[in-house]
Amino acid sequence: MTKPLHPLTMWVWSLILAIGIVALDNTWVALATVGVAALVVYLRRDGSPWNATFWWSLRVGVFIITIRALMGVLIGVPIPGTELFRIPILELPSWMPGIRIGGAVTLERLSSSVHEGVIIATMIALFGAASALTSPHKLLRVLPVFIYEIGITLVIATSVFPQLAQSVKRIRRAQQMRGIEKVSLRSIALPLLEETLTRSLQLAQSMDSRGYGESRKRSRYRPAPWLARDFWFVIGALAAATVMVAS
């Protein structure tokens, strides 16, 4: 197994590339970056449950692109160009000028919406890659103690949220076994909310009673030195981002 990178490396790497992508604003470069991120995640995966975050971030990304494309087609400013098809225009009252729902869908209009969707999805994929390789729990341990409250919040959020999916599954199953066919949102949300609140409180209590934030300085059980590898990783991202910003 390869030695893990410094907890900050992947996050810095993602942040730098994200800035570059936004500055360059190019669909193809963005997609290529997602490809690179996927390759890095694949090569450096360590079998921890967090590895799945990247996959999830990709799914969220696809969802965003779809929604953005739909919205762009339905609502928005008409862009002249090659007309693909035409949907009926919805008449809006006169006090809503400048907004149009429906109308001609041009290739340009579609591609510009998809393009925006891709940029957003790339951001998400980059941070998905970062958290897939460095769980926020690990990140927390290199953050300075003075952001103690943020630390507690981060741990609670990142511990409770992955468990949410499991809890939803468990509650739904229990209710199905009970013969409740149409499991309503309310019937799941209430037990879930209760459980999540209890869990968060317990976790906060546990962190507090174990002395988290008690000492100004934290020592490290397994020191994670900043190595040459981490350096080159970040330099690579910096170079790529510089090129993107400059061009």
Added chain:
Amino acid sequence: MITFSNVSLIYPHSTKTILEDLTCEIAEGEMVLVMGQTGSGKSSLLRLINGLVPHHTGGILAGDITVDGISTREVKPGSLAHLVGIVGQNPINSFVTDIVEEEIAFGMEALNFAPDVMRKRVEEVLDLLSLNSVRNRAISSLSGGEQQRVAIASALVMHPKVLVLDEPTSALDPIAAEEVLSVLHRLVHDLSVTVIIAEHRLERVIQFVDRIIYIESDGETSIGSAEEILEKSTLVPPIIRLARALNLSEFGTSVREVRRLTTEVRNIDTQTVAQPRPSTSPVIEVDSLQIQYGSDVALHKISTVIGQGEIVALMGRNGAGKSSLLEAIVGVLKPNAGSVRVYGGDPAELAGSKRRETIGYVPQEPADLLYGQSVQGECTQADTQAGLAPGTTLAFLNRLVPAISENVHPHDLSEGQRLALVLSIVLSGNPRLLILDEPTRGLDYQAKALFTLALKEYARTLNNPVLLATHDVELVAELADRVIFLAEGEIVADGSTLDVLLSSPAFAPQVAKIMSPQPWLTVDHAVAALAANS
């Protein structure tokens, strides 16, 4: 080590006194049990010791608690981290990191221990709790017993003088529980750690403890040796009930003591007539059932038949496949091979009211089925769903637990009341089969007795089968006719409760251990057999 002086506690917006004028002193190296009915404030008392109450929860606290000379009023829980280690009811909810070793080191990192000290202490504690083989594993992949030991390890690694544990064995099978308790026993005796423990299943801990703090429902407390407290208490383990029933001159808290006291009682000739199991028409037929999760085999070619009116307990280690079997019988888990039939049909095809009329299911977390605003609301909904006259479910619930308030939110019920509510709702559908997954976690003896009665009545009067998965040996002894024992996804024993429980010392109930070789499992058995003999 710990001093309570005139401690009283009330939570805001509540009229109930949690603790009333508690004064006591706990010495170094003492093991103290906190007992009381469910919801009587045991957890609050435990969390007073490191200041989580009232610093985290609010509440009005009178009096003072000092630990090793430090008043918990004045300092935050974090400042006591080196002094008090606390292990919660559900360790999985209190883990901060993902890996065993990191979790153990977390507290020391927070207090800025030097790396070489940390290394040494982690090794020490890994050995002490035999966790070395899992040190690099993800915590979520460990068994319940292992997780509990990780939680204890991460408290112990700080070398605390006081260790506080809230129901540390409630989710564990008898063997894992034994393991955890023997570790605690060793800590008290070898390292002179002061241990405060809350537990419902007194039979598991009673032999280890030096003193008991008994919290009554009105917040009154009494402190004394195990014998003193249990003499008057209504919450007593089978070992004390036996002593009372036999009118023994003394009480004993360990099997060894009571065995000595009962030598004569045991020394009678009893002829046990092997009662043939009455043949009943089958209800659940499981035929070479195989269930896999990916490449993990959860159940391996299991076959069994459960007939009408039988109460069957499903036992086995955590992860032996109990829940998988229940889920397959209920019909939410598709078998990979083999078949399950319930009343001759495929349970997976049941739906809606048909399902409610056939299978009643009480999940591991009863609260999963509750989403009404009040007890009244839940009951009314159950009535309409089942097409019953309004008030039927509520009436049934009142029979089960009298004096339950109708307007209270289900979340505010005690563990026992909540189980009773869910049971009433499930039974309102008049199911022809009842399935329960670990129903008695967190129940005190009284609640458990009520629950046992209700289930027995259901099985006997309606002649319907009951199938329950549980770790609670004493419950099985009182309730079940038959035990199916699962290990590694296979049935390793299937027979009458008497045969299965007596064949394994770890799973024998207390009365059976005391009365061995007489085949009596419960106090009632023993008394009945003795009466028949005299």
